[in-house]
Amino acid sequence: MQIAIMTDELSSDLETALEIGMDWGIRHFELRGIGSERVGALSPFSTHHMYQTIEQTGATIAALSPGIFKIPLVDPNVPEGFQVLRWQDTEEFYFRKNAIQKLEDHLNVLLPESLAIAKRLGVKTVVIFGVNRPDGVSSDDCPEFVIDLLREAAKKAGEAGITLALENEHICFADSAEHTARIIEKIDHPNLRINWDPANAYYAGEDPYPFGYQFVKDYVAHVHFKDAVTDPNGHCRYVVEGSIRWEQQLEQLQKDGYKGFVTIETHCRPKIASARQTLERIRKVLG
Template sequence: MIPSIVTDELSGDPETAFELGLEWGVDRFELRGIHDGRVPRLDRHARQRLLRAVRGFGVTITAISPGLFKCPFPAGEPARSNLGWMDKGFFQNWEEARSLVEDHRRNLLPASIDFAREVGAKFIIAFSFSRNGAASGEAPAGVIELLSEAAAAADAAGLELLVETEEGHWADTGARSAALVERAAKPSLAINWDPANALIDGDVPYPQGYAALKHLVRNVHFKDARVYPDGSWELLAQGDVDWAGQIAALAADGYEGAIAVEPHLSPSVASTRNALARLRSLIEDAKARPSTVGKKS
């Protein structure tokens, strides 16, 4: 298990994020937001500065998160109304959703593949389309088809596509995320496991959620959350995810990948530094745990 940092959790300026991370002993990073943009859709100057920073600081980019398929999946046809103005609105919304999905498929996906190869990342993090208010359940066949197609394109470039568990999306809990990936049946399609996101959508991420998808986990996001009885939730420095159990399980299962610090809290630098310290402590505890098995206290 190797701690990494999502750069824009520290700073929108990747040079600053790399510099701080290296000072803290972290040399692996995940790329998402750069200044006011999101990879790979950067202007040429921002891209050139980013590439120069990656090479100059000698850091490793573990994954990129371009927001691929983080949008509603449109129904087969638009909703209808007997009222002309409302019917037109339904049609326009449906057409816009279809256009956005097509843009991701035809433009964002190949651009993300090119960018990942350019920065040396092995993984592209994708999403499973917003349910747009629909109840949790089995993902539509069209979602599976598009993820399968995207995974095949990534595989052809020597990369893997990782579906992130995300509240409000078709891959929300551990079990539903695993089922979605297994339906796609592509070796290059796996999971970016975010236990806090799964918790928000009603999962018990560890042990139940993790048990369903542990064989598919290639990258992990480290943040925490709490869900209240009324259904509201918030992100916290320490919430209700059993991170001690989760990290110990990852260690026991021989997970050797990155665990990316992503607290989503302010102030950015202090929150990321504190989350990193917590993660490192949990990893050390997990490493020490096997040595105590079978010994009397």
Template sequence: MIQIGIVSDEISLDIKEAIEIGLQLGIKNYELRCIGSYEKIIPYVDNRDIEFILKNVETGKINITALSPGIFKIKPSEYEKIKFELETALPDTFKLARRLNVSKIIIFGFVKDQTPNENIIEILKIASDYAQSENFILAIENEPRFYCDTGKNTSEIIKLVGAKNLGANWDPANAVGAGEFAYPSGYEFIKNYIFNLHIKDAVNYPEFKCTLIGDGAVNWFGQLKAIINDGIISKINSTHFNRFPYRCTMTTKSH
């Protein structure tokens, strides 16, 4: 049975409030990204918040399904930032992930510039090899204006990296923003690489804008049916609650 989760800061940046509201909505699974403020991104958040999360994990009240530290949400030509993320941010994320009993780390596929794909693939190989040595899996989130933007492009890069522990954090709404017909077209390319699924909706005209499920261009009924029938994953995450967590949860469950 598919379990619904949520990126905690989509409910509230206050982690205590986020979990309190989430539990009231019957949500036990949480993905961590920003805590306290949008400038405080996992793993560099306040220790008191980590201790609060850890206590709730240890007592079985919640599960942390993934950490999203924003790794590689940069241009591949920003060498100093890449060095920091490979040598400092990623190891620090792994340390926190171990404490929280998390094996899945969400990363990104680099903001587009003039860098050849071969360079990106090499960086992702380094990250994947390191993650494999530490027993973690990496899931690339597709995002408009990134090298990994559509299901097609993301799948091609993952295939060329060739690491078993590198897959996709499939976001059909972001694929819409990149001009792809997310389901079934994008899904057919990416389905064999999906490690995680983000649920939101979006329109791409007159500009890219995220919406509640059912208000956008993603065929979520078909997409979720395919995810279930293909046995891809057992947990899904709603990522855009806006100010309406109850409505978002109910629309996700109804699909």
């Protein structure tokens, strides 16, 4: 098992993030945000500068997180209704058209671009998401359209020799460990695995370890490390040390033979201090 860190959890400036991480003895990094852009959708100059910076520092890129499919669902198979007022019909038409186009763009533009970046950087894992659930829709009711979308993405990744790691995220159909594993099993493609994020499972109302982990343990290709607590008002928030049984989770991953990356992703401020404390916490277990 190897430690990595999300560069934008240290600094939005890639060079600064790599310098800080390498000063701490980290050699593996995950790319998500660079400046005000996200990997996979960078400007030509930002893409050139990214390659140049990584090459000059000698850093290894553990994974990419371009935000693929972390967008609202509009099922193209659902027939449109008609409102009494024409302007309402017009708004609905363009909302649906733009949302469907965005999903198609993620599949046919953002995904291929991300796979191309991964291949150039020698990255084997690209993190994706299970499409944002509409309000009031249960994650138990994942539409076939989403399954088909993820299956097609897995096929494209397979052709490129890259593994897609479906991250469990509380706003998506793949929210809890149980729901995420169910999607993986339904698609049944070797290039679609799981990016296990226990804190996201906690946000989804699931006990991530040991309960949630039992569903995902055979599919884990990548891990995100952050922690969370629930305040007295019942609201979840991210913290450096919270309710996740991370020490036991890391030990179990080791026992189960997991040899991939654990990426520090604190979502906390101050960024650098939080990341450093998290790194020390992980090193106490992994050495």
